[in-house]
Amino acid sequence: xxxxxxxxxxxxxxxxxxxxxxxxxxxxxxxxxxxxxxxxxxxxxxxxxxxxxxxxxxxxxx
Amino acid sequence: xxxxxxxxxxxxxxxxxxxxxxxxxxxxxxxxxxxxxxxxxxxxxxxxxxxxxxxxxxxxxxxxxxxxxx
Amino acid sequence: xxxxxxxxxxxxxxxxxxxxxxxxxxxxxxxxxxxxxxxxxxxxxxxxxxxxxxxxxxxxxxxxxxxxxxxxxxxxxxxxxxxxxxxxxxxxxxxxxxxxxxxxxxxxxxxxxxxxxxxxxxxxxxxxxxxxxxxxxxxxxxxxxxxxxxxxxxxxxxxxxxxxxxxxxxxxxxxxxxxxxxxxxxxxxxxxxxxxxxxxxxxxxxxxxxxxxxxxxxxxxxxxxxxxxxxxxxxxxxxxxxxxxxxxxxxxxxxxxxxxxxxxxxxxxxxxxxxxxxxxxxxxxxxxxxxxxxxxxxxxxxxxxxxxxxxxxxxxxxxxxxxxxxxxxxxxxxxxxxxxxxxxxxxxxxxxxxxxxxxxxxxxxxxxxxxx
Numbered sequence: 001x002x003x004x005x006x007x008x009x010x011x012x013x014x015x016x017x018x019x020x021x022x023x024x025x026x027x028x029x030x031x032x033x034x035x036x037x038x039x040x041x042x043x044x045x046x047x048x049x050x051x052x053x054x055x056x057x058x059x060x061x062x
Numbered sequence: 063x064x065x066x067x068x069x070x071x072x073x074x075x076x077x078x079x080x081x082x083x084x085x086x087x088x089x090x091x092x093x094x095x096x097x098x099x100x101x102x103x104x105x106x107x108x109x110x111x112x113x114x115x116x117x118x119x120x121x122x123x124x125x126x127x128x129x130x131x132x
Numbered sequence: 133x134x135x136x137x138x139x140x141x142x143x144x145x146x147x148x149x150x151x152x153x154x155x156x157x158x159x160x161x162x163x164x165x166x167x168x169x170x171x172x173x174x175x176x177x178x179x180x181x182x183x184x185x186x187x188x189x190x191x192x193x194x195x196x197x198x199x200x201x202x203x204x205x206x207x208x209x210x211x212x213x214x215x216x217x218x219x220x221x222x223x224x225x226x227x228x229x230x231x232x233x234x235x236x237x238x239x240x241x242x243x244x245x246x247x248x249x250x251x252x253x254x255x256x257x258x259x260x261x262x263x264x265x266x267x268x269x270x271x272x273x274x275x276x277x278x279x280x281x282x283x284x285x286x287x288x289x290x291x292x293x294x295x296x297x298x299x300x301x302x303x304x305x306x307x308x309x310x311x312x313x314x315x316x317x318x319x320x321x322x323x324x325x326x327x328x329x330x331x332x333x334x335x336x337x338x339x340x341x342x343x344x345x346x347x348x349x350x351x352x353x354x355x356x357x358x359x360x361x362x363x364x365x366x367x368x369x370x371x372x373x374x375x376x377x378x379x380x381x382x383x384x385x386x387x388x389x390x391x392x393x394x395x396x397x398x399x400x401x402x403x404x405x406x407x408x409x410x411x412x413x414x415x416x417x418x419x420x421x422x423x424x425x426x427x428x429x430x431x432x433x434x435x436x437x438x439x440x441x442x443x444x445x446x447x448x449x450x451x452x453x454x455x456x457x458x459x460x461x462x463x464x465x466x467x468x469x470x471x472x473x474x475x476x477x478x479x480x481x482x483x484x485x486x487x488x489x490x491x492x493x494x495x496x497x498x499x500x501x502x503x504x
Contacts, residue, residue: 008257011267011502015250018498022352023243023491026345030236033344037337069476088473096478097458099465104473124329124479 064107066129068122072096077118083111085131092116092128103128148190152404156188159402163297172304176277176395180297183399195400206397210285210292215394216278217362222387223278223489224366225379227457229341231483234330237437238449238480242487244433245453246495248426249273253499256418261411264288267499269415272299273422274492275306275456281398282359283496286504293402294412298419306459307466309420310427310451314467317431318447322438323471325446327480335371342367349494355504356497363493426454430484445480452481455488 075095079085089105113130116122141147163181167174183202187195194200197207209215232238249270256266264287271283272295280299284292302309314323346364350357369379406412434450448468452460461481468477 003257004263007263008254011263011499012250012254014502015253015495015498016247018353019246019491019495020240020243022349022494023239023487025352026348026490027236027239029344029348030233030239030341033340034233034236034337037334037340041334041336069474070478097462097482099462099478101465101469101476101478102473 063112064109064131065127066091066103066106066131068094068124068126068128069103070094070096070101071124072101072122074116074118074120074122074128075100077114077116079111079114079129081111081114085109085111094122105131107131143191145190145192150190150404152408153188153190155408156184156402156404159407160185160188160399166301166304173300175391176300176398177297177304179392179395180300180399183396184293184402185399187400187403195403202396202400205393206400209390209393210281210397211289213282213285213358215390215397216282216285217358218386218390219278219394220359221362221366222383222390223457224342224363224368225370225383227363227367227370227486227489228482229367229371229486230333230338231330231479232486233333233337233341235480235483237441237445238483239487239490240437241430241433241450241453241484242489242491243453244436244450245426245430245484245488246274246491247433248424248429248454249422249492249495251425251429252418252422255421259414259418264503265291267503268295269418270422271295271492271496271499272302272415272419273426273454274488274495275299275303275423275426275454275460276489276492277303278394279359279455279492279496281394283500286500289401290406291412291415293398293407294415295419296398297402298416302419302423303456303459306456307463309423310460310463311467313424313427314431314448314451314464317428318435320471322435322447323468324475325444326472326475327446327449327477328443330479335373338371339368342371345490349490353494353497353501355501356493359493359496360490363489423454427451430454430488434484446475446477449477449481449484452483452485453488453491455485455492457485457489458482460488461485 072094076093079091085105086108090102091105092103094101109131112132115127160181163177166172167177194202252273253266253270256269268284268288268291271280277299281296284295342364349360366382369375430450430453431447434447438444448464452464454460464481465478468475
C-alpha cells in the first residue's frame with residue numbers, strides 16, 4: 001500500500017492551522033462578547049455613577 | 063487580624079483547628095474538597111485562632127474567609 | 133441418551149473456542165480487575181470488559197449483524213453516531229465554562245495540545261497505518277472518549293475497540309503519565325508561578341458562551357456539528373437555570389443509560405479476530421505516544437504564550453489542554469502545589485481543560501472533513 005505523502009502533509013498542516021484558527025477566532029469572540037456584556041451590564045447598573053469609558057479598544061475590529 | 067481566605071471554591075472537607083488553638087506558619091488549617099480532590103489550606107502566619115467561620119460540609123467560594131487568626 | 137449428551141456438547145460453544153478467545157477472556161479479566169479493584173474509569177471499563185467477554189463466547193451471535201442483541205446496540209448507538217453526541221449533551225450539562233470565559237486566552241492552550249495529535253498522526257502513518265487509521269489513533273491524544281469513538285467509528289471502525297479502550301485507559305492514567313512530562317518541560321521556577329484570582333463571570337456571559345460558541349464552530353467546521361451542538365445545548369440547559377430537570381436528566385439519567393450501551397458495544401467490537409493482531413496492539417503504544425506528545429505540546433504552547441504575556445501564566449496549565457476533564461486539571465493542581473504549596477491551580481487549569489474538549493472536537497472534525 002502506497003502512502004500518499006502529499007495528502008499526509010495536507011492533513012497535517014491544514015489540521016494544525018485549522019485548529020489554531022478556529023480557537024483563536026473563538027478566543028476573540030469570547031473576549032468580544034465579554035466586553036459587550038460587561039458594557040451592557042455596567043449601563044444597567046447605575047448610569048452616571050461610574051461611567052468608565054469602556055469603548056472597545058484594540059481587538060474590536062474584525 | 064489576618065484572615066485565611068479560600069483560594070478555590072469547594073466544600074469544606076475537614077476543619078483541623080478550633081478557636082483558641084495556637085497555629086504556626088504552614089500548619090494545615092482546613093482541607094477543602096473540590097472536584098473530588100482534597101486540597102489542604104496552609105496557615106499564612108502564626109497566631110491564635112480567634113474565629114472559625116466554616117464547618118465541615120459547608121460550600122465556600124473563592125475569597126471567602128475560612129479562619130480568623132489573631 | 134448418549135446422543136442427546138453428544139448433541140449438547142456439539143451445540144455448546146465450548147468446542148468452538150479458539151486460542152484467541154481465551155486470550156480475549158484474559159484481556160477482559162484484566163480490564164475487569166482494573167475497573168473493579170483499581171477503579172480506573174469503572175463506569176466505562178466495566179461494561180467494556182464484560183462486552184469483550186461475551187463476544188468471545190462462541191456461537192452466541194451477540195454481534196451477528198441484523199440478528200444479535202449487542203449488534204443492535206452497536207449499530208444504532210455507535211455506527212449511526214447517536215451515543216457519542218448524547219454523552220456530549222450530558223457532558224455539556226456538567227461542564228463549567230466559567231474559568232474559560234474568565235480567561236479566554238486558555239482557548240489557545242486547548243489548541244496547543246491538539247498540535248500533539250497531528251504529530252501522532254504523522255508518526256502513525258510512518259509506522260504503516262493508512263491515513264484513516266492514523267487519524268483515529270492520533271485522536272487518542274485528545275484524551276476524549278466520545279470524540280475518539282465518534283471519529284474512529286467513521287474512519288476506521290475495525291479499530292474502534294482498541295482506540296476507545298486506550299483513550300479511556302490512558303485518561304485514567306493521567307496522574308501517572310503527565311507529571312514526568314510536566315517536570316521535564318518546566319523549571320521549578322515556572323511551576324511556582326502563582327496565578328491571580330479569576331475574574332468573576334456573570335450569568336449572562338455564561339448563557340451567551342454556549343450560543344456564540346456553537347454558532348461560531350458550526351459555521352467554521354460544520355462536521356463538528358453533532359458533537360458541538362449537543363455539548364453546547366447541554367451547557368445551555370445548565371447555565372440558563374430554567375430547565376433544571378432537563379439539565380439533570382441529560383447529565384445523570386440519559387448519560388448513565390447511554391454509557392451502558394456505549395461501553396458494552398465498544399467492548400463487543402473486540403472479538404479475537406479483529407483485536408488480536410500486532411497492528412492493533414501497536415495502537416496502545418501509539419496512543420500512549422499521542423498522550424505524551426499532546427501533553428508536551430500543551431506545555432510548550434503555554435511557555436510560548438508566556439513570552440508575550442505581561443501576567444505570566446503557570447505553564448503547567450498547558451498540560452490540561454488535553455481534555456480528560458477533570459483528571460488533567462487535578463494533575464496540574466497537584467504538581468503545582470508540590471512546587472509551591474500555596475499554589476492553587478485547579479480552577480486555572482479547568483480553563484484549558486474544557487478548552488481542550490472543544491479543541492479535540494474541532495481537531496476531530498477537521499480530520500473527518502479531510503479524510504471522511
